[in-house]
Amino acid sequence: MIKIYFSDFFNIDTSDLENYGAFNISLINDLPLFIDPFLLFGSKKEEYKSLHEKIVNYLVFIKEKSAKGSISEAQVKSWFLFPEVKQNWFGYSKVGNNGSGLGKKFGNSMSSSMHIVFDDLGKEQITQSSHLEKAGLFEIGVGKDNISDFTTNLIKSYLLDYTQEFALKFIDKSLTQKVHVDKVYFDYELERWMPKEYILPFIFGDYVILTPRDILTKDDNWINSNDLRGDFTRICSSIPNDQFRQEIFNYFRKQLPKPSKNKKNTQREITEAVQKTIREFPEIIKWFIKSKEENKEGAKNISRQKVEQTETIFIHQISNFVEKLLESTDFYSIPAKSSYEEALQRIEFLQQVIEKNDGYRLFYVEGNPIKREEDLQIIYRLTWFASDFDVNREVNNGRGPVDYAISKGANDKTLIEFKLASNSKLKQNLENQVKIYEEANNTKSSIKVILYFDASEYTKVQKILKELKLEKDKNIILINAERKASASNVK
Structure with a gap:
């Protein structure tokens, strides 16, 4: 049998993976999915809510450190730099499952911008909580791939426990191995990331991590810059302060080039005006996040549809194609x-x-x-x-x-x-x-x-x-x- 997926290589009945809630990853190439931290926040599961709180707690820690003055290069390396968690076989890698991870550029961008991006961290008045994705809404060089990598690293201990539990129950011992994993959990007393040992599925000289399918999405985080720009007018209109709202729209109109008689503003001109306005009034971002928080069910439904579509394309149809048309x-x-x-x-x-x-x-x-x-x-x-x-x-x-x-x-x-x-x-x-x-x-x-x-x-x-x-x-x-x-x- 031609082997492509986790279930193939580890002799697992796909129903066991499905009942456990794990996504049946490909062990040939990364699939274009990633963990959306908003799905942790919006979940009714206490374990997911706890993971979101864990992310916020870490943001509080690194913000406090940033507020005390410049963070040393060694501290940036310790607290902000992480390798891509390639063992989950998700992401934007175009060669196998090796991605770039969170490098020095990301570390410097995040550490130097914490006080701007997370100005109300732990003291939110407009939004219900802080969100890591907020960093991707400011033009500081933090993209959705960075948000994905950071999220995965911050909840890595949960994913490893989740995988180990499945491995001990369903996978033959000969296909598992005790592995030493770096940067698993953060010790706030020592102020450093700590390693831990796990018994995990092991293949191709490396361990494998499983991920619950209900925290995965495709294309964009629920909180993303495309929606921020696209919903700009609606978001600003929802701001209750009349004077502030009027200031925003006045500034926005001034950023638009004056259209000629027979020509309207182009989409590019409108987008640039929106970006300038958001930079001038970053408070808009908080109202955008508030609107996203109010539609938790929408986030879950859309992400579920995207994951199901990914399964259709890259698992069900590929499996049928290989088995029925190529393998024979x-x-x-x-x-x-x-x-x-x-x-x-x-x-x-x-x-x-x-x-x-x-x-x-x-x-x-x-x-x-x-x-x-x-x-x-x-x-x-x-x-x-x-x-x-x-x-x-x-x-x-x-x-x-x-x-x-x-x-x-x-x-x-x-x-x-x-x-x-x-x-x-x-x-x-x-x-x-x-x-x-x-x-x-x-x-x-x-x-x-x-x-x-x-x-x-x-x-x-x-x-x-x-x-x-x-x-x-x-x-x-x-x-x-x-x-x-x-x-x-x-x-």
């Missing part, structure tokens, strides 16, 4: 003398399955085609991994990342770019980027795969290829993922 064939045992031959044969095989055997259904969710190339590339990785060739995603040799580099030794390497026909920069990529990637990776062998979903997309691609005089290039392969009228082999 020679796809995983294609003989080839070179990386180029193997790459080309497998792509042609996928093309056959997608176009002739109803494999196109893999790329649809609720009748809609996938629109993110990142999702397409994860799908490709999960179905391809069984090759004995070295398959690396997003290899970056200094001139930008290529989707895949398939190699067998230093002198045998083939690059593969996977693109959607709907990509607005498709022509630019075909014209320039692949050549740059080839030079950076010291190879002349590359294949471009373009997936299209309807006739208009196909026409667009053909026009681009003709303009670039590439219509007869054998290394550009178009795959037709249009809906077919035939019955499906993938349910």
Whole structure:
């Protein structure tokens, strides 16, 4: 059996994971999910509420330290810098499960901005509580990936206990190992992060962490800057102080360029005016968070839908695709003398399955085609991994990342770019980027795969290829993922 998921590698019945509440992670590549701290705050479970309080307590500690004066470099390293918790197999990593974690830039940004971002920490009057996500609403270089990494590290002890309990109950002892884990819990007397030992699932020379699915989300935290900007007018209108509200709107209007007779302000101009206004009146952020706090059920429902959609795309449909359309064939045992031959044969095989055997259904969710190339590339990785060739995603040799580099030794390497026909920069990529990637990776062998979903997309691609005089290039392969009228082999 081809192994992709936690249940496959550790011989677990998926119903046991489901009943336990854990997400069945892929152990091939990170999946685009992360822990949203708001789901801890908004939960009815006391253990989750306690975790949110734990996060706030740590924020109080580091704010107090920041308020006493400049924090030393050693203290920033100890209190703010954390590695990515790669063992949970979630996040934004584009190569396996290795992410960048929380580095010096994040540490310096957070430590120097604590007094601004969390000015009312522990003394909130507008909001019900403080929220770590607030740091992502100020333009201080803290993004949603930082919030995710920080959250995971701050509740790591809970996740490790959660995983150990499952491992002791459901996993064969031969597949577990006692491991020493650094930075598990914070000792407030010693003012340092402490290690601890656990018995955990162990594979590929490392332990694995399970995560409850009801604290996961995709794309954005519930409290996020896109909603802050998008709901700006409604948020400001909800502020009860008439004078303050009027000052905000007056300032906002002054930041907008005067439109001409026949031309309204562009969305970019409006967004820039909103950002300037928020910087001038940071109190707006508190009213935005208040509105988010008042819709806890909405946060849980939307996150649940996103997690279910992720499961559909990256677990259920991938499993069916591999089991019913690939595993019963020679796809995983294609003989080839070179990386180029193997790459080309497998792509042609996928093309056959997608176009002739109803494999196109893999790329649809609720009748809609996938629109993110990142999702397409994860799908490709999960179905391809069984090759004995070295398959690396997003290899970056200094001139930008290529989707895949398939190699067998230093002198045998083939690059593969996977693109959607709907990509607005498709022509630019075909014209320039692949050549740059080839030079950076010291190879002349590359294949471009373009997936299209309807006739208009196909026409667009053909026009681009003709303009670039590439219509007869054998290394550009178009795959037709249009809906077919035939019955499906993938349910």
